Amino acid sequence: MASTRTKKESTTPERILDSAERLVQTRGFNNFSYADIASELGMTKASLHYHFSGKAELGYALISRYSERFSVALSRIEQDSSPVGEKLEAYANLYGDVLRGKRMCMCGILAAEYPTLPKPMRDAVRRFFDENQRWLAELLTQGRADRALAFEGDPSEVAQGIVSTLEGAMLVARSYGDVARFNTTARQLLTSLAG
Amino acid sequence: MASTRTKKESTTPERILDSAERLVQTRGFNNFSYADIASELGMTKASLHYHFSGKAELGYALISRYSERFSVALSRIEQDSSPVGEKLEAYANLYGDVLRGKRMCMCGILAAEYPTLPKPMRDAVRRFFDENQRWLAELLTQGRADRALAFEGDPSEVAQGIVSTLEGAMLVARSYGDVARFNTTARQLLTSLAG
DNA sequence: GTCTATAGGCAGATAGAC
DNA sequence: GTCTATCTGCCTATAGAC
Numbered sequence: 426m427a428s429t430r431t432k433k434e435s436t437t438p439e440r441i442l443d444s445a446e447r448l449v450q451t452r453g454f455n456n457f458s459y460a461d462i463a464s465e466l467g468m469t470k471a472s473l474h475y476h477f478s479g480k481a482e483l484g485y486a487l488i489s490r491y492s493e494r495f496s497v498a499l500s501r502i503e504q505d506s507s508p509v510g511e512k513l514e515a516y517a518n519l520y521g522d523v524l525r526g527k528r529m530c531m532c533g534i535l536a537a538e539y540p541t542l543p544k545p546m547r548d549a550v551r552r553f554f555d556e557n558q559r560w561l562a563e564l565l566t567q568g569r570a571d572r573a574l575a576f577e578g579d580p581s582e583v584a585q586g587i588v589s590t591l592e593g594a595m596l597v598a599r600s601y602g603d604v605a606r607f608n609t610t611a612r613q614l615l616t617s618l619a620g
Numbered sequence: 621m622a623s624t625r626t627k628k629e630s631t632t633p634e635r636i637l638d639s640a641e642r643l644v645q646t647r648g649f650n651n652f653s654y655a656d657i658a659s660e661l662g663m664t665k666a667s668l669h670y671h672f673s674g675k676a677e678l679g680y681a682l683i684s685r686y687s688e689r690f691s692v693a694l695s696r697i698e699q700d701s702s703p704v705g706e707k708l709e710a711y712a713n714l715y716g717d718v719l720r721g722k723r724m725c726m727c728g729i730l731a732a733e734y735p736t737l738p739k740p741m742r743d744a745v746r747r748f749f750d751e752n753q754r755w756l757a758e759l760l761t762q763g764r765a766d767r768a769l770a771f772e773g774d775p776s777e778v779a780q781g782i783v784s785t786l787e788g789a790m791l792v793a794r795s796y797g798d799v800a801r802f803n804t805t806a807r808q809l810l811t812s813l814a815g
Numbered sequence: 816g817t818c819t820a821t822a823g824g825c826a827g828a829t830a831g832a833c
Numbered sequence: 834g835t836c837t838a839t840c841t842g843c844c845t846a847t848a849g850a851c
Contacts, residue, residue: 653843653844653845654844654845654846655843655844665844665845665846666846666847666848669845669846669847673846674845674846675844675845675846
C-alpha cells in the first residue's frame with residue numbers, strides 16, 4: 426500500500442479546512458481567526474501556519490475545495506436519469522442542504538465581503554458563480570427543447586436569475602433561522618420555470 | 621427661527637452616519653473601523669465616541685436611519701398615481717439605485733454577518749425585511765384584485781420571494797461590478813408577476 | 816465638542832527549539 | 834509537525850485637558 430491511511434481518517438490540512446469552512450460559512454471570512462480554528466482543533470496558531478502560510482492562502486484553498494465538491498454534485502445530478510424538472514429541484518436542494526446545516530453558501534457569504542477579499546479569492550468566487558450558471562444554462566436549454574421547461578429569453582440569463590434567487594433566499598432565510606422560508610422561495614422559482 | 625442651520629448643511633452625527641453608511645454598504649459592519657470614519661471626516665476616534673458611544677450603537681443608528689428612509693420611499697411609491705406594475709418596478713429600482721452607487725443593500729450585507737451582530741442590530745435587520753414584505757404583500761394583493769398582476773399563492777410568500785430575489789441579485793451583481801446583471805434578474809422577476 | 820494619550824485585547828504572522 | 838514566545842499592528846474604548 427502506498428498509504429496506511431484509511432479513507433475514514435482525515436489529514437491535518439483537511440481538518441483545518443473543515444473547521445475553517447464551517448467558520449466562513451457562518452461568520453464570514455473576516456470574522457474568524459486562526460485562534461478560532463486552533464482552539465477548535467486543539468493546536469496552536471503557529472501550527473496552522475505550517476499548513477497554510479497565511480489567511481489568504483487558506484481562504485483560496487477553502488473556495489477551491491468547496492467549488493470542487495459542488496462540481497462533483499453537479500456531475501452526479503447530470504448523470505442520473507431523472508427528468509429535467511427533478512434535476513432542477515435537486516440543484517435547489519444542494520443549497521437547501523447547506524442552509525439546513527445553518528450555513529450560508531460559501532461563495533454567497535464571500536460575495537458580501539467581496540471588496541475586502543484578496544484578488545485570488547475574488548476571482549475564485551466569480552468562477553464558482555460562472556460554473557453554476559454555465560451548468561444551469563445547459564440544463565435549461567435542454568429542458569426547453571424537451572418541452573419539460575417553459576421560460577422566455579436567454580437560458581444563460583435565466584440561469585443567472587436562478588443563482589441569484591437561491592443565494593438571496595439563503596441569505597434572508599438564515600436571518601430568520603427558518604429553512605421553510607428558503608423552501609417557499611425555491612418552490613416558487615421552480616414552479617415558474619415548469620411553466 | 622428655532623435653528624440657524626439651513627437644510628443644506630448637516631450635523632456632525634449626520635456626517636458620521638453618512639460616512640459609516642457608505643463603509644457598511646461596501647465592506648460590511650465588521651470590516652470598517654472608527655479610524656476609517658475619523659480619517660474620512662478629519663476628526664479623531666475619540667470625537668466619534670462622543671456622538672455614538674460604541675460601534676453597536678452606531679450600527680443600530682445606521683439601520684434605523686436606513687429603514688426610515690426606505691419607509692419614506694415606499695410611501696412615495698404608494699401615494700403616486702401610477703399603476704401597480706409600475707409601482708413594483710419603482711420598488712425594484714430602489715435596489716437598483718443603491719447598486720448603481722456601488723453599494724449593497726445595508727440589510728442584505730448585514731444579513732450575511734447576521735450571527736456576529738449585536739442583538740438590537742439583528743432585530744432591526746429583521747424588521748427591515750418584515751416591513752418590506754408587508755408593504756409588498758399589500759401591493760400584490762391589490763394588484764391581483766385589479767387584474768394588473770397574475771401570480772399564484774399567498775401574496776405574503778410571494779413578497780418574501782421578491783425581497784430574497786432582489787437581495788440575491790444585488791449580491792451577485794456587485795461581485796461582477798455589473799449593474800446590468802441585476803437589471804436582468806429584476807426584469808425577469810417583474811415579468812413573471814405581470815403574468 | 817474635540818483633542819491627546821493610552822489602556823487592553825486580539826489579529827495575522829514569524830523565529831527558533833524540540 | 835508542533836510547540837513557546839514574541840512582534841507589530843489595528844481594534845474598541847476611556848480618561849482627562851482644553
